[in-house]
Amino acid sequence: MDPMNDVILAYEMNDLPLPPDHGYPLRLVIPGYVGGRQVKWLAKVWVSEEENSSHYHIWDNRVLPSLITEKDGEFAETMFRHPDTACNEQNLNSVIVKPAQGERLPLAQAKAGQSYRIEGYAYDGGGHEVERVEVSLDDGQTWLYCIRRFPDYPIRHGKKFWTW
Numbered sequence: 001m002d003p004m005n006d007v008i009l010a011y012e013m014n015d016l017p018l019p020p021d022h023g024y025p026l027r028l029v030i031p032g033y034v035g036g037r038q039v040k041w042l043a044k045v046w047v048s049e050e051e052n053s054s055h056y057h058i059w060d061n062r063v064l065p066s067l068i069t070e071k072d073g074e075f076a077e078t079m080f081r082h083p084d085t086a087c088n089e090q091n092l093n094s095v096i097v098k099p100a101q102g103e104r105l106p107l108a109q110a111k112a113g114q115s116y117r118i119e120g121y122a123y124d125g126g127g128h129e130v131e132r133v134e135v136s137l138d139d140g141q142t143w144l145y146c147i148r149r150f151p152d153y154p155i156r157h158g159k160k161f162w163t164w
């Protein structure tokens with residue numbers, strides 16, 4: 001319902017019909033939103049005054065306070081039905097890819113002036129730009145500012161920033 005957010009009704013992927021397990025013949029794709037909102041095997045779209053009451057909408061794709069450990073009980077029921085616990089926009093995320101898994105940096109043999117470039121990627125949800133990335137080498141006591149580099153191909157659409 002957000003007029004500023006792109007919504008795609010997809011019947012093809014990479015110029016081929018959508019594979020059955022990805023939603024053939026038609027699925028919803030909402031860039032910047034979690035997978036759980038991208039309804040597959042779409043048959044009907046309707047506008048309603050109330051939020052969807054389907055099983056998966058209530059009991060899946062939510063983040064609840066850790067004190068709630070089961071689905072039973074009045075409090076849990078209330079929280080599972082609360083709009084604030086639903087995952088909608090993708091979360092801010094970042095991943096270090098260099099050093100790679102298992103890569104070792106021989107710090108003991110390091111010489112003055114030598115450098116190593118830490119690399120990774122970051123994305124946010126809802127098309128929001130990742131405005132800053134910092135990395136810490138001392139368990140979070142101090143932080144180093146990272147240079148962001150965007151892909152050469154367009155990842156912007158209007159004011160939105162998308163991943164690959």
Ligand SMILES: Nc1nc2c(c(=O)[nH]1)N[C@H]1C(S)=C(S)[C@@H](COP(=O)(O)O)O[C@H]1N2
Nearest residue numbers: 021022034035036037038039040041056061
């Ligand atoms: N009809 C329908 N659509 C659905 C689901 C589902 O169970 N039924 N699961 C959702 C969830 S939780 C995810 S993560 C994505 C997965 O899409 P994919 O199989 O193309 O990766 O589909 C979403 N769409």
Ligand SMILES: [Mo]
Nearest residue numbers: 034035036061
């Ligand atoms: Mo999912």
